[in-house]
Amino acid sequence: MKLQQLRYIVEVVNHNLNVSSTAERLYTSQPGISKQVRMLEDELGIQIFTRSGKHLTEVTPAGQEVVRIAREVLSKIDAIKSVAGEHTYPDQGSLYVATTHTQARYALPKSIKTFIERYPKVSLHMHQGSPTQIAEAVSKGNADFAIATEALHLYEDLVMLPCYHWNRAIVVKSDHPLANKKQVSIKELAEYQLVTYTFGFTGRSELDIAFSRAGLTPKIVFTATDADVIKTYVRLGLGVGVLANMAVDLVEDPDLVALDASHIFSHSTTKIGFRRTTFLRSYMYSFIEGFAPHLTRDVVDKAVAARTQEEVDTLFKNIELPVR
Numbered sequence: 001m002k003l004q005q006l007r008y009i010v011e012v013v014n015h016n017l018n019v020s021s022t023a024e025r026l027y028t029s030q031p032g033i034s035k036q037v038r039m040l041e042d043e044l045g046i047q048i049f050t051r052s053g054k055h056l057t058e059v060t061p062a063g064q065e066v067v068r069i070a071r072e073v074l075s076k077i078d079a080i081k082s083v084a085g086e087h088t089y090p091d092q093g094s095l096y097v098a099t100t101h102t103q104a105r106y107a108l109p110k111s112i113k114t115f116i117e118r119y120p121k122v123s124l125h126m127h128q129g130s131p132t133q134i135a136e137a138v139s140k141g142n143a144d145f146a147i148a149t150e151a152l153h154l155y156e157d158l159v160m161l162p163c164y165h166w167n168r169a170i171v172v173k174s175d176h177p178l179a180n181k182k183q184v185s186i187k188e189l190a191e192y193q194l195v196t197y198t199f200g201f202t203g204r205s206e207l208d209i210a211f212s213r214a215g216l217t218p219k220i221v222f223t224a225t226d227a228d229v230i231k232t233y234v235r236l237g238l239g240v241g242v243l244a245n246m247a248v249d250l251v252e253d254p255d256l257v258a259l260d261a262s263h264i265f266s267h268s269t270t271k272i273g274f275r276r277t278t279f280l281r282s283y284m285y286s287f288i289e290g291f292a293p294h295l296t297r298d299v300v301d302k303a304v305a306a307r308t309q310e311e312v313d314t315l316f317k318n319i320e321l322p323v324r
Helices: 003-014 019-026 030-044 061-088 101-107 109-118 131-139 204-213 227-235 282-291 297-305 309-315
Strands: 049-052 055-059 093-099 122-128 145-148 158-166 168-173 193-197 219-224 240-244 256-260 268-275
Touching: 003 019, 003 030, 003 061, 019 030, 055 061, 093 131, 093 282, 101 109, 101 122, 101 145, 101 227, 101 240, 109 122, 109 282, 131 145, 131 158, 131 268, 145 282, 158 297, 158 309, 168 227, 193 227, 219 227, 227 240, 227 256, 282 297, 297 309
Parallel strands: 093 122, 093 145, 193 219, 193 240
Antiparallel strands: 049 055, 145 268, 158 268, 168 240, 168 256
């Protein structure tokens, strides 16, 4: 059994069983990957993949376990390299952060600026996507940190730490009938067409829960993953915006009116997640604490030492999170 073979089967799964695209990603040949996968299966005496002709069609139950363990082994190999890097070049390395547009645009800039100033030799890369894509990127080892509100709970191999709570705002043009109201009820909001986040993004589920709890159906006419796009369509008069209140700025959006909606919708919590097997470099601890000051190195280490996410959540029961 070779590490190369383990890397091949993991990458094949990462590329949806497409051996051709896996070969391109690894700068090798398709026949070479197929041969090594077959050799590993022969050595283990099991099928990792089922096939239809020359094509891989499915991961077998046994294969799923093999791939899971292979991911852990490869993660440990990466951890060994990180340990070496920590002791030889503690202020050098790379950091890959996967997040949503709202986090990248409104929540992260200040902490990233501070991080880059402190660690100029660390190459920082940011990938934007849906919460599911973000969690998958970290789970597959393509990113170090996932920062999002939705979907992180779907991945049991991630340690998830709460960063901050945030509420929503009802956003309208200054000449809209709701603009001068001190408080808008959910019944009033249900009378208007809404422009908001795509389902699965930035706490959208809480909007649906709130309307369902009130026995109402929201009139959603347009959805987007980008808060700036939502504000654009509010300006066009397409509907009333419902978005994260951090995404509305009095200076940048002087033509819009933001109304507090915390009495309608429960707050959402943004979390940062990483694989339990990740060796956290010193600058990684620094990034986490810079984004969420209550997540000190000691607190993070206690969370990593916890056996389950439930135990992790217990650590934060008595900690009051900041609200943005």
